[in-house]
Amino acid sequence: ILNVEQSPQSLHVQEGDSTNFTCSFPSSNFYALHWYRWETAKSPEALFVMTLNGDEKKKGRISATLNTKEGYSYLYIKGSQPEDSATYLCAFGNTGGFKTIFGAGTRLFVKA
């Protein structure tokens, strides 16, 4: 069974705080790890795709790291803003069938 776990389930931070959350995935048959940003009433929007152990990606104030050997990825947001409020989904792509399996997401609330 391919299981992708995200923690925490939800997070409340103040504007300006930096925050991070975790995605855990099977360490075998790894192909790619994806992060998506999902705002209410919209469709998920791709943030990053990472394929190599040790990969680090950055987009503005958001960055992500990847450890395929131990099966985790971190997403960091520096200086959170209210517009960062969304659900952040990670998804694991495996070599077996190239499916993309999503975690349940971390719901971020940034208070002004």
Add this chain to the structure above:
Amino acid sequence: DARVTQTPRHKVTEMGQEVTMRCQPILGHNTVFWYRQTMMQGLELLAYFRNRAPLDDSGMPKDRFSAEMPDATLATLKIQPSEPRDSAVYFCASGWAGRGAFFGQGTRLTVV
């Protein structure tokens, strides 16, 4: 601006009726996914096509759900007969195998 197009955006139907949801993937993408979003389960993978062939539909209730790709520009998800527990937002996504996906806007289905 290439995008995944889903129709209809909203559907309200009575229990027992047939529902067909349509998706036009981005031209050139070789994978198509159908996901269902519910409050309880988050984002669940229902079906997955690669090069129009169904590779995995293990997440789909077989007795009432069916997914097809009659050609490269159209994917369909059909529910017959529909039940109130099928009420959810259904997302179609397309992409390249293992490289994440671009999502449509979703079809919000309500079965009364």
